[in-house]
Amino acid sequence: MLKQIEGSKAVAEAVSLCRPEVICAYPISPQTHIVEALGEMVKSGRLAPCEYINVESEFAAMSVSIGASAAGARAYTATASQGLLFMTEAVYNASGLGLPIVMTVANRAIGAPINIWNDHSDSLSQRDSGWMQLFAENNQEAVDLHIQAFRLAEELSMPIMVCMDGYILTHAFERVDIPVQEQVDAYLPSFEPRQVLDPSEPISIGAMVGPEAFMEVKYLAHAKQLQAIERIPQLASEFRNIFGRDSGGLVRTYRADDAETMVVAMGSVIGTIKDTVDEMRDEGHRIGVLTIVSYRPFPLEQVRGALLHCRRFLVLEKSLAVGMGGILATDVRMAVTGAGLKGYTAIAGLGGRPIFKSQLHQLFRQAEKDELPPVTFLDLDRDAVNRQLERERQTRRSGPVAENMLHDKGIVSAKFG
Amino acid sequence: MFQIRVHGRGGQGVVTAAEMLSIAAFEEGRHAQAFPSFGSERTGAPVVAFCRISDREIRSREPIVEADAVIIQDPTLLHQVPVFAGLKPDGYVLINSQHKIGELGIDEFAASRRVERFCSLPATELGVRHIGRPIPNMPLLAGFAALSGVIRLESVISAINSRFKGQVASGNISAAEEAYRLVKEASC
Amino acid sequence: MGFQTIKFYQTGTYTVGNRLLLPDQRSVQAGESRSNSINSGHRACQGCGEALGARYAIDAAMAESDNRLIAVNATGCLEVFSTPYPESSWQVPWIHSVFGNAPAVATGIAAAMKVKGKKDVRVVAQGGDGGTTDIGFGCLSGMFERNDDVLYICYDNEAYMNTGVQRSSATPPAARTATTMPVGPEPGNPFGQGKNLPEIAMAHGIPYVATATVADLRDLEYKVKKAMKMHGARYIHLFVPCPLGWGTASSDTIRIARLAKESGLFPVFEAEHGEITGVLKIRRKVGVEEYLMPQKRFAHLFGSHSHPEMVIRIQEIADRNIRKYGLLDEEAA
Numbered sequence: 024m025l026k027q028i029e030g031s032k033a034v035a036e037a038v039s040l041c042r043p044e045v046i047c048a049y050p051i052s053p054q055t056h057i058v059e060a061l062g063e064m065v066k067s068g069r070l071a072p073c074e075y076i077n078v079e080s081e082f083a084a085m086s087v088s089i090g091a092s093a094a095g096a097r098a099y100t101a102t103a104s105q106g107l108l109f110m111t112e113a114v115y116n117a118s119g120l121g122l123p124i125v126m127t128v129a130n131r132a133i134g135a136p137i138n139i140w141n142d143h144s145d146s147l148s149q150r151d152s153g154w155m156q157l158f159a160e161n162n163q164e165a166v167d168l169h170i171q172a173f174r175l176a177e178e179l180s181m182p183i184m185v186c187m188d189g190y191i192l193t194h195a196f197e198r199v200d201i202p203v204q205e206q207v208d209a210y211l212p213s214f215e216p217r218q219v220l221d222p223s224e225p226i227s228i229g230a231m232v233g234p235e236a237f238m239e240v241k242y243l244a245h246a247k248q249l250q251a252i253e254r255i256p257q258l259a260s261e262f263r264n265i266f267g268r269d270s271g272g273l274v275r276t277y278r279a280d281d282a283e284t285m286v287v288a289m290g291s292v293i294g295t296i297k298d299t300v301d302e303m304r305d306e307g308h309r310i311g312v313l314t315i316v317s318y319r320p321f322p323l324e325q326v327r328g329a330l331l332h333c334r335r336f337l338v339l340e341k342s343l344a345v346g347m348g349g350i351l352a353t354d355v356r357m358a359v360t361g362a363g364l365k366g367y368t369a370i371a372g373l374g375g376r377p378i379f380k381s382q383l384h385q386l387f388r389q390a391e392k393d394e395l396p397p398v399t400f401l402d403l404d405r406d407a408v409n410r411q412l413e414r415e416r417q418t419r420r421s422g423p424v425a426e427n428m429l430h431d432k433g434i435v436s437a438k439f440g
Numbered sequence: 441m442f443q444i445r446v447h448g449r450g451g452q453g454v455v456t457a458a459e460m461l462s463i464a465a466f467e468e469g470r471h472a473q474a475f476p477s478f479g480s481e482r483t484g485a486p487v488v489a490f491c492r493i494s495d496r497e498i499r500s501r502e503p504i505v506e507a508d509a510v511i512i513q514d515p516t517l518l519h520q521v522p523v524f525a526g527l528k529p530d531g532y533v534l535i536n537s538q539h540k541i542g543e544l545g546i547d548e549f550a551a552s553r554r555v556e557r558f559c560s561l562p563a564t565e566l567g568v569r570h571i572g573r574p575i576p577n578m579p580l581l582a583g584f585a586a587l588s589g590v591i592r593l594e595s596v597i598s599a600i601n602s603r604f605k606g607q608v609a610s611g612n613i614s615a616a617e618e619a620y621r622l623v624k625e626a627s628c
Numbered sequence: 629m630g631f632q633t634i635k636f637y638q639t640g641t642y643t644v645g646n647r648l649l650l651p652d653q654r655s656v657q658a659g660e661s662r663s664n665s666i667n668s669g670h671r672a673c674q675g676c677g678e679a680l681g682a683r684y685a686i687d688a689a690m691a692e693s694d695n696r697l698i699a700v701n702a703t704g705c706l707e708v709f710s711t712p713y714p715e716s717s718w719q720v721p722w723i724h725s726v727f728g729n730a731p732a733v734a735t736g737i738a739a740a741m742k743v744k745g746k747k748d749v750r751v752v753a754q755g756g757d758g759g760t761t762d763i764g765f766g767c768l769s770g771m772f773e774r775n776d777d778v779l780y781i782c783y784d785n786e787a788y789m790n791t792g793v794q795r796s797s798a799t800p801p802a803a804r805t806a807t808t809m810p811v812g813p814e815p816g817n818p819f820g821q822g823k824n825l826p827e828i829a830m831a832h833g834i835p836y837v838a839t840a841t842v843a844d845l846r847d848l849e850y851k852v853k854k855a856m857k858m859h860g861a862r863y864i865h866l867f868v869p870c871p872l873g874w875g876t877a878s879s880d881t882i883r884i885a886r887l888a889k890e891s892g893l894f895p896v897f898e899a900e901h902g903e904i905t906g907v908l909k910i911r912r913k914v915g916v917e918e919y920l921m922p923q924k925r926f927a928h929l930f931g932s933h934s935h936p937e938m939v940i941r942i943q944e945i946a947d948r949n950i951r952k953y954g955l956l957d958e959e960a961a
Contacts, residue, residue: 027466029459044743045736074739078732079770086729086767090736093723094698096743098736116725161499191501196462196474220721220737222696222749229724230711294499379502 024201030162030192031056033199034127034185037166039070040207041125041173043099044214045091046075047084051106052139053189054129058101081106085113085124092122093228095219097173100124103189104131107145111152118153118244120229121217123176123183125169126154130290130341131189132374136425140375141189142341143290147318147350153244155183155251156319157271158289162192162199167270168316170202171258173211178254179247180217186318188291190375202266210265248320255317273322275314276329278304282311284391285329285336287355289315292339292371292378299383310387315351326358335365337390339383339401341372348398365393371401378402407431441494442590443504447523448513448577451483456603457511457577458489463602464581464595465493473498486521493590507531509588511580513563515539518546530554532588534623536563536576559587559623563615570615571608582616586623593620656684656691656849663690663719665699670717671709675878677868677885678706678756678783681842685781685866686752688849690720692856693750698723698737702730702755702764705790705870706783728763730755731771734778742777750856751777757784757798761825772832775860779852782825782863785870793873797823800893801945802938803925805873810928819941829863830902836860838898841867843886847908851898867894875924887919892946895953909957910950916943 026033035057038046046065048058062077064070074091078084081102088098102110107128117124128146132138146156157172159165165187172183187193218228232240252273259271277297279285286296293314303310313329313336315322330336336359338352347353349368356366367390372378382401389395410431415421444461448454455476462472470493477488490504505525509532512523518535524546527533531553537544537560550558561583563576570579578600585591593616600612656662665686672679690697701707701724710717711724725733734753741749753771755764760782771778787805788794795805795817802816810816829837835858838851848866855862869876869884876884888894889908893916896908917939920926929935929942950956 025466027463027472045739047736072743072745074743076735076739076774078735079773080766082729083732083735083767083770086725086732087736087739089725089729090700090723090733090738091740092736093733094737094740094744096736096740112726113729120725188501191475194476195501196459196472197498198466198471220698220723222698222721225719225721227711227713227716227718227722227724230713230716231708232713236713291501295501298500377503379505380500381505 024203026199026201027196028199028201029056030165030187030195030197031129032060033162033166033201034169034187035060035064036201037169038099038127039064040202040204041099041170041211042097042213043070044073044096045088045098046073047078047087047098047100048075049078049081049084049102049106051081051103053131053141053193054101054103054127056193057127057129081110082113085110085117085126088124088126089113089117089120089122092117092124092216093120093218093220095214095216095221097177097214098122098124099126101127101129103129104133104139104145107149108133111149114149114152114154116229117182119240121180123173123180123214125172125176126182126184127169128184128186129189129193130186138374139189141191142373142375143186144342144373146184146186147342149184150319150350153181154319155181155248155317157183157185157317158315159185159187159192160291160293160314160316162187162195162197163268164270165192166199166201167262167266167268170207170210171262171271175251175254175258177214179251181244181247181251186290191291200268206265210262251317252320252322271316273317274325274329275316277312277314279311279313279329279333281309282332283309283334284387285311285313285333286339286387287313287315287326287330287336287351288339289318289351290341292341295378295380296339296383299380299387302380303384303387308387308391310391318351321354321358323358326355327362330355330359330364331362333364335367335390335393337367337369337387337395339369339371339386343370343373366397367395368398369395369401370398376402404432441492441498442508443506444491444493444509444511444584445504445507445523446489446491446511446513447517447521448487449483449517450485450487452487452513453575453577454487454513455489457513457581458491460578460596460599460603461491461581461584461591462493463599464585464591465491467595467598468591470495471498477503486517509534509584509590511584512536513576513580515544518544524549531557532584533558534580534584534587535560536580538562538565557587559583559626561619561623563619566615566619570618571611578612579615579619582620583623586620593617655846656688657845659691661691662687663695665690665720666710666717667719668717669715672705673872673878675871675881676705676709677842677870677881678785679709680845680881681783681848681866681868682706682754682781684842684845684848685754685852685864686720688852689750689752689779689856692853694748696748696750697721698749698751700725700730700734700737700751700753702753702759703727703790704756704759706754706756708790727759729767730759730764731778731780732767734780735771735774735776738777750779752779752781754781754783756789757782757786758788758796760784761797761823769828769832772829772834772861772863775834777859777861779855779862779864781852782865783868784865785868785873787870787873789870789873797821798825800942802929802935802942804928805925814938815928815935816926826863826865826899829865830899832861833902834861834863836862836898836900837865838863839865839867839894839896841885841889841894841896842869843882843889844896844908847896854898873925875927876922880922884919884922887914890914891916891919892950892955893919893942895949895955897953904953907953907955910955913956916946
């Protein structure tokens, strides 16, 4: 059913349709609206049977999910930013134990300085946690990916993060087709755990493993993600058969035929990029888009296949590998090893810095002319950085960096743009 | 694509206004996207929310720089926040105020614009009278419908009914109806 | 007060002989139907108080739940010595996640059982003092506060034994650990620190809190069974000497535990909804020296560089406990 609905509410509807049995809630912006909506559904009896637990931390949220999942219940939680970092030990544990928990990550920057706005630093910091990570382009896809995520997670007995841009998607009202229960039931069978804590058949879960088998256990997690590369397109195709729309998959291309320049990105910025590319195409530019939906597993072959025909690619990412450059870009470059393509990285939108079409026009044109340095920072105020560096050269006690930056930029409070 | 910015202060229902505008447009079968300025602002702080309306899918996520209309829920922002930034030359301006446009100290700006697209509306008073609370957002949406014709009054009412119930809904609807009439009749 | 109705007082051991009791009064351990929840073959040290306590506690919980029990374990000695894969001593469904989350994992299991309508399946979480009073404290307090249907058992051996005897917030004053060495003017763990977790648990107002020692295993069984008859968050704090960490003889585990109780240093009591409902009285009061001297972790208090002033301060702690909990009957005094 078509609804004009907030992204968080839409995701809560989708999660509810997946019949979760245990939901753990801990407030952190910008995921809070999702668990709030689910809490109301459970409290009112609309979502039943389901246990909704207000935990005392994100570490507990993931830990309760671990217990619930190991006991055979379909478990769900949501987090962001500091919350994801706070639960990190349990995040790794969930995947190590092979528990198919689904978690929404409302992507948000990581402090310090504390910042509640969107970028991809949080979930990308969990790149190697053994969780799969699927990125939604818009709220329709966020809804659809949750349904696919439960199916994939439970098939492989591995956990999945469904990543949606904080605020930009979670707080956006837009048109979303909310599936009906019959569709979801037809797509998502009930959870049949591979291992379960059951007094009738006692097993031990989570005991120590020494050097003699640890490599194999870890490799199995890798093998599972390689299986997921096979399964994700199939599940997207099955999804289309039941729900009648394309959602998910590993990667998607847009206006990529005959493109000399390909822009590679993840998440909601794809929409702004597509609009920019349309305008440039109208002017005769040969430019296209590669959307990464599945960040983990990373579809090396598919990325390579999508880029091989172009002359250059530009990875636009909302994350920064400090001391190196791009995080996503590293993976993309790995995918096209030896292909002789020119590759550029643009770090953009950190901590919610808006990304405007006008900036993208300029950036993409520079890329087309091969005028970009290997790593570029969109909308970076280098003067403010240089002033701080100079201050640090001159004064030992130069004070809090972030405060100095804001003074230098002459901004009294966060701007609306 | 028609792009609207709603300016106001935390607690005045700015974000709700943008959301309701998007619902009204959705009721008309159009695509709409509403989103807030993503702040951690508390009650009273300047807040802005955005709404895009289009007949095609809306993909862009950039904040609205070039606005087709601005709705200003709090006139004290007029000289504090660049509320008119990027407003298109033929853009609409709706200001919540008991005063006429000419009395708001924006003559210099208005002079270069299509003044017939500028309008003020005592929306807070309408809110107090009809809803019992100084919430101006629904009357302003109705006023915006009257001023711009981008959405219909019936869609605003339908959006109100989808969000509110009972007296809150009926109060908002009667406030919206009066606001619509006031703007239609006004010489602004 | 529902403590042992039959009081035997055997010279030397204080052990209640099961042979002298009616079958229905015999301990779970004495019964043929005991579940052997933690089976033989585990890797605990000789004389390990924790292994003994866990066996009695979990078997009693199994008996009371009709063998419908799931156990959660924090990281620690108990977790390590009862595994690794492919071996496991656990005859109950058992899960270990990480160090600090056993109470939360247990909450998740209890929630799963509830949602699946398996009302008969009960959940026990367990950890050492480090996993309970330090790193797992947040999750434990959350589990208490929500009154989740979990029995949590803390096996308190007063330090991080698994990692090599480092101080925890349950380490007593003056005790030597690898991080509170017996050097300087005030050797060992400082006075005036540490948490009283049973009282913190009581402050949550949870249905049941009890302390016990491995010197009174009948009392432990009684308390576990009582806890298992209740629902909601329950907490048992079990005193388990560690021969390795404390520097005591493996054969002295029971004796040391008894001396902790008889000196008043470890008060044994039970409480319901935040109110103390029963106290296990001291039978034969002993001075703290009698408890401290057999333990190498307190060796620096005695001998050539002795610290009698510290012994006096420890005695004051014991005396305060005796007053506060009413540990002494007049006859024993």
